[in-house]
């Protein structure tokens with residue numbers, strides 16, 4: 489891989505409390521994504537795609553130790569030679585349930601994992617899930633990248649820390665609902681502009697109980713330009729990103745050299 493990456497965001501409807509349906513649907517969407525004329529290097533999917541926010545039954549529905557997910561996605565990566573940022577899943581670790589992303593390389597190896605560190609009280613996450621305790625950092629072959637999950641984008645210090653540690657691309661799986669579309673757009677663009685990095689954010693679509701998810705998965709470049717934005721329907725969006733743009737923007741406005749961390 490050179491300085492470009494072809495990214496596919498798999499934006500689809502997640503069936504709440506139906507892992508079997510969701511594993512099948514995810515594979516259908518992933519198979520569609522890799523058939524594109526320009527084959528993707530990386531596939532990204534939404535948050536909690538195996539269960540949705542079926543939090544009252546989450547211990548029983550969550551993937552035990554992430555094994556089912558790891559086996560299925562690892563085999564897919566090996567077969568198709570793609571990286572996968574496997575959205576996030578509800579998974580058990582011992583007695584606890586976490587909201588976890590696994591990142592896979594083209595050979596199907598897990599290269600990183602990240603469990604959501606900020607749990608979203610408005611959707612009762614903190615009553616049912618445990619928060620992770622480490623950052624989401626990975627190398628996509630030679631490209632340093634970071635991972636955050638949904639509500640995490642409201643914490644600029646987290647994205648800044650990932651950027652300071654070298655990330656040039658930030659992956660953000662999400663289940664972000666109405667009526668906060670403008671928060672979604674604004675926060676994602678802000679994280680891209682202030683850290684001069686690509687932001688690749690994949691949201692779900694569909695209605696779950698009273699909650700309506702609007703899609704609008706986005707890829708934003710380090711200057712803040714929106715390279716692609718989905719509408720509210722199920723779809724795969726394909727975008728090529730050029731990593732040299734990160735260095736170019738960081739040279740043009742050298743915020744990382746001009747910071748005054750001794751004052752703040």
Ligand SMILES: NC(=O)CCC(=O)C(=O)O
Nearest residue numbers: 608638639663664665668
């Ligand atoms: N799943 C989430 O973390 C949702 C976050 C969200 O909707 C927000 O407004 O923040």
